[in-house]
Amino acid sequence: MRPRLATLWLDGCSGCHMSLLDLDERLLEIIRDFELVYSPLLDVKEYPNAVDIALVEGAVSTEADRRRIQIVRERTRILVSFGDCAVTGNVPALRNRIGIDAVLAVYETPPTREVPMLLPVFPVHQVVAVDHWLPGCPPSPDAIFEVLRALLEQRAPAPSGVRFGS
């Protein structure tokens, strides 16, 4: 049976998913070898059960992110922090040093119900357990491909070429 693959983003810019799309013709290999069960690229609303591998882009920065990542963790065997925002907090975490009140101060009336409550920004592994880290802003298509191949072949990913930033 093909491993069930999910991809999602929390507080990220979708750049990591753009890099995933930059796998180009290798995407055909990915959908041949994995069953894509949940992703912004699919029209699936609920995070499914029994997911083998999840690529999580973005930091945890709202109450909604926190609930979501907990569900993802419960239903996923191997969770991969996908890109710098997930791994370090990166750009979303810039607000941590000034605090949430300072961020909301730009609004005349701060939104209360329309958007989820902001939290201090955390890397994914400081909220739930993470199995693999794939830094990069964004990670290169080659690095993404290598991690997916390694997980498929049940070996450790070759770390070469992985770095923070771009």
Next chain:
Amino acid sequence: MSVYTLEIDGREVGARPGETILAVAREHQIEIPTLCSLEGLSTVGACRLCLTEVEGASRLLPACTTAVAEGMRVRTQSERIARYRRGILELLFAERNHQCAVCVSNGHCDLQALATSLGMDHVRVPYRDPLLSVDASHERFALDHNRCVLCTRCVRVCDEIEGAHTWDVAGRGIGSWIVSDLADPWGESSSCTGCGKCVQVCPTGALFEKGKAIGEMTKRTAFVPMLQHMRGRRR
């Protein structure tokens, strides 16, 4: 002049008395990671990334400040050394604010490169997220305290090579920071000659030239040993 014989990673090497483990290792193409040390400047042993195992010593010793001795047996790689180096690197990343993706030194930074070479793919300690300032008062350069690792290379080059001694370290422990003159804005410094040497030797994106965008700040450090060498000759 006598010559010492010692062993580094199982290789027998010759060294002159007074040389450091780091210098001898480099002469023999044995790589030891460093951050605060720079050829041509005095050594301070501030970053501890160059820690090595010396037989008979219970703790790890920094290669950049430890002088060689006859019969010394040194290891530059081990599971224990790797664990310490990685831990130190994680603390450096957690201490201040590093967002490589939006940094002037992205792609040309010693700290960023160390994360890659030491395989540091995430930081296990909580980030401190300190609120730090950027001193952009100088006409041509700026100092972003968010990216500073307190290696003191800037302090040393300004004092030892330029002779201006504009920079110093103020405060203690985690509250330490780099200050110009008596903690005045850099642009108002009466000692700074504007030579830019500190900017060139800074291993991170902390000191940079104004007008550089993300990833545009490249640095050159080869002038430091060259200047030292030329001055040595004149003396």
